[in-house]
Amino acid sequence: MHIDIITVVPGLLEGPFAHSILKRAEDKGLASIRVINLRDYSTSKQKQVDDYAFGGGAGMVMSIEPIARCIEALQKERTYDEIIYMTPDGARFDQPMANALSLNQNLLILCGHYKGVDERVRERFITKEISIGDYVLSGGELAAAVVADALIRLIPGVLNDETSALTDSFQDGLLAPPVYTRPAEYDGMKVPEVLLSGHEAKINEWRFEASVRRTHERRPDLLRDNQPGKSDAESYKK
Ligand code: ADE
Numbered sequence: 001m002h003i004d005i006i007t008v009v010p011g012l013l014e015g016p017f018a019h020s021i022l023k024r025a026e027d028k029g030l031a032s033i034r035v036i037n038l039r040d041y042s043t044s045k046q047k048q049v050d051d052y053a054f055g056g057g058a059g060m061v062m063s064i065e066p067i068a069r070c071i072e073a074l075q076k077e078r079t080y081d082e083i084i085y086m087t088p089d090g091a092r093f094d095q096p097m098a099n100a101l102s103l104n105q106n107l108l109i110l111c112g113h114y115k116g117v118d119e120r121v122r123e124r125f126i127t128k129e130i131s132i133g134d135y136v137l138s139g140g141e142l143a144a145a146v147v148a149d150a151l152i153r154l155i156p157g158v159l160n161d162e163t164s165a166l167t168d169s170f171q172d173g174l175l176a177p178p179v180y181t182r183p184a185e186y187d188g189m190k191v192p193e194v195l196l197s198g199h200e201a202k203i204n205e206w207r208f209e210a211s212v213r214r215t216h217e218r219r220p221d222l223l224r225d226n227q228p229g230k231s232d233a234e235s236y237k238k
Contacts, residue, residue, distance in 0.1 A: 005108075025158045031158070038067065049063060057115075062113060067118075081107060084108065087130070092131055
């Protein structure tokens with residue numbers, strides 16, 4: 001998978017992509033991410049990429065011309081499966097959307113800033129608009145990093161344990177069960193006996209039930225749309 005990200009603040013994306021799983025995916029040759037500075041496509045001396053809003057009002061609007069020049073230049077190099085605009089009025093990002101997007105080869109993500117982009121950018125170039133939640137960030141960069149992380153960790157081979165992305169919270173519409181590691185007892189707090197039993201079927205059953213209980217307590221809205229069956233217990237092999 002290749003992801004190009006267009007931004008006016010490239011520095012904001014350096015940290016997330018230089019570390020963690022994204023770096024590992026790049027090192028393994030499974031994913032590549034390129035950060036593109038929109039100001040490189042400005043023709044003004046001050047490298048301006050925004051302007052006052054027609055009709056007045058506070059806040060600047062990102063202009064169509066530098067964005068169009070940038071996207072058209074990138075499109076000469078590759079065909080994008082989706083051109084995504086990060087915006088609080090986009091479709092809410094969730095695990096099914098991450099799963100679907102992770103199947104793509106080439107993605108282009110445009111990060112909004114200021115009051116957003118000229119509406120004509122959205123009409124002309126954007127194929128998908130994504131919000132990571134009902135709150136407003138000061139730009140789309142952190143949201144783009146969230147989306148890139150959620151997609152890249154799903155690519156087979158990126159995670160050390162190949163199956164672990166399948167048992168994440170939300171993958172089957174349930175929250176993940178509690179997990180424990182050594183010591184088996186800490187200051188009187190014991191790990192549930194069944195997890196020490198070595199009995200795989202019982203462990204899966206316990207994890208499934210713990211998962212349903214946790215989802216019921218914390219996110220009952222997930223259970224309303226989803227009726228997990230007993231067979232889902234099979235997916236709790238960690
Ligand atoms: N840009 C600003 N806020 C955002 C959000 N919640 N999701 C995606 N992009 C954004």
